[in-house]
Structures are given as C-alpha cells and as structure tokens.
Amino acid sequence: MSKIVRFGVSIDKDLLLKFDHLIEKQNYQNRSEAIRDMIRETLIKKEWAEGKNITGAIILVYDHHKRELVNKLISIQHDYSNLIIATQHIHLDHYNCLEVITVRGKSKEIEKLAFTLKSTKGVKHGSLVATTTGKEIP
Ligand code: NI
Numbered sequence: 551m552s553k554i555v556r557f558g559v560s561i562d563k564d565l566l567l568k569f570d571h572l573i574e575k576q577n578y579q580n581r582s583e584a585i586r587d588m589i590r591e592t593l594i595k596k597e598w599a600e601g602k603n604i605t606g607a608i609i610l611v612y613d614h615h616k617r618e619l620v621n622k623l624i625s626i627q628h629d630y631s632n633l634i635i636a637t638q639h640i641h642l643d644h645y646n647c648l649e650v651i652t653v654r655g656k657s658k659e660i661e662k663l664a665f666t667l668k669s670t671k672g673v674k675h676g677s678l679v680a681t682t683t684g685k686e687i688p
Contacts (some may be wrong), residue, residue, distance in 0.1 A: 594682045597655045604637075606680040608651040608664045615645055616672035623670060627651065630663045644662055646674075656684070 561569075562665040598604055614620050627634055634656040640648040651667070653660050657680065668676030 553627045559645070563666060590682075590687055593687055594680075595614065597686065599678050600627050602654055602686075603655060603683055604657045604660065604680055605652075605654045605683050606678060607661060608653060608660075609675075609677045609679070610647075610667055610673055611651040611675045612647055612649075613645045614647050619672040621629070623649075623667060623673075626663070626666055626670065630666075631657070633660055633663055663666055 569584075570581070573581065576584070578584040578587075594604075610623070612619060612623070627637065633653045634651055635654050637650045638650040638652075640650075642648050653663065660680070661678070664676065664678035667673065668678075
C-alpha cells in the first residue's frame, strides 16, 4: 500500500460550495473520499480509452418471444466467449428478460460485443458498465 500524502487546493468559493452540495447528496463523509473517487473515475476512463484490460457488465432487456432473438443473442455471445466470464438471466415477467453479461478483456473488444448485442433487432435496451480490473488503481 502506498503512502498517504496531503495537498492543498486553491478553488473558487462558489465552485467549492457546489461541490460540497453535490457530495453531501451522494453521502460522502468528507471531501477527501469524494476527490479520491473522482480521480479513480478519471483513471478508469483513461484505461478504457487506451484499450487496456478492463472488466464490466453488459445489461440487456428483451422480449424472448421475438422470433430468433434468443438464438441470435446466444450465437453472438459464443463468438465472444473469450470475453465473457458469466451470464445471469432473469425472467422479469411473461415476456421480458433481463440479462447481465459479465465481461473481462480489452476495452475495444468489449465495446464491440456490447454494441453488437445492443443493436440486435428486438433488444429493448442495452447498456455497458465499464469498470477496472483494479490492478492499476490504488
Ligand atoms: Ni427470460
């Protein structure tokens, strides 16, 4: 574990007030923890943009009664099986399914998989939550 250091920040008073208001709503106990999270968020976005190894989840909502849709989605997932760690399927109601596909791999490939699934005809909503493997984030 690396050493903790303190640093001072000069900031516009109104900007700081807005920041304090925001982090209070988000239940942060103090500014330090909020700033640490913002820094991590930025570093993770950089990992993502640089095409590094990342982890994440692709979330899909679809109607399984749509013709051939389930087969298409399964077939796409088999084409990208090297990226998929696990899938979870939840039957929301008689028609709608929620699928959470947990992924790990190069960001560009994961993005491609997410776009391919999301753009499949009949998928009502698709979303990619991209996070980090944690290896390069203290
Ligand atoms: Ni289902």
